[in-house]
Amino acid sequence: MRTNQRLAQLWLDALATELGAAAGTINTYTDDLNCYLTWLSEKSLGLDDVGLEQVRDYIAGLDQR
Template sequence: MRTNHRLAQLWLDALATELGAAAGTIATYTDDLTCYLGWLKDQELGLDEVTLDRVRDYIANLDRRGYAGSTIARRLTVV
């Protein structure tokens, strides 16, 4: 699952350097990615194995855990 974390870090670096995202934005996306990567690890999935059904499973998991709709929508952006 190291590849997942490497790819996530590359994406965050691109947001910061190429798009000039603010530090707060990067911090929020980092938290959202950490949540998603943790879920992927629990599911024993790599990023290259994610399907639409798995994304739906992730959303359902967030909903069951009581996250607000706005938080779920934001977390979905990192997917």
Template sequence: MRANRRLAQLWLDALATELGAAAGTIATYTDDLTCYLGWLDEHGLGLNDVTLERVRDYIAHLDQRGYAGSTVARRITVV
């Protein structure tokens, strides 16, 4: 969904310009957002459709894929 990606890019731009986040931080968040937006796309969801239940579903998805706890925690941050 284009709107999801546009909003994500605006957020990343704000991190870089307003908060002065380092390039490595932006790259990591970009990867995490790509994962999350891909999951949303697979489920036909827009960012406005996200509920607590959907966040729980996403966390379960990450757990099922075997991600380390630190990775899951970081990916939750972008949600």
């Protein structure tokens, strides 16, 4: 889902440029977003498909790790 990647990158860019987030913060968010985007891709979901149920499923999956 290319749109997911593009939207995530726009958010990261804004975080860095507009809010002045540190490089370490950007790296951490990048790692977390990549995990989330991978999960979305495995479920064939776009960011616009995500609701409360999907967020709960993702968090439950994190607890199982």
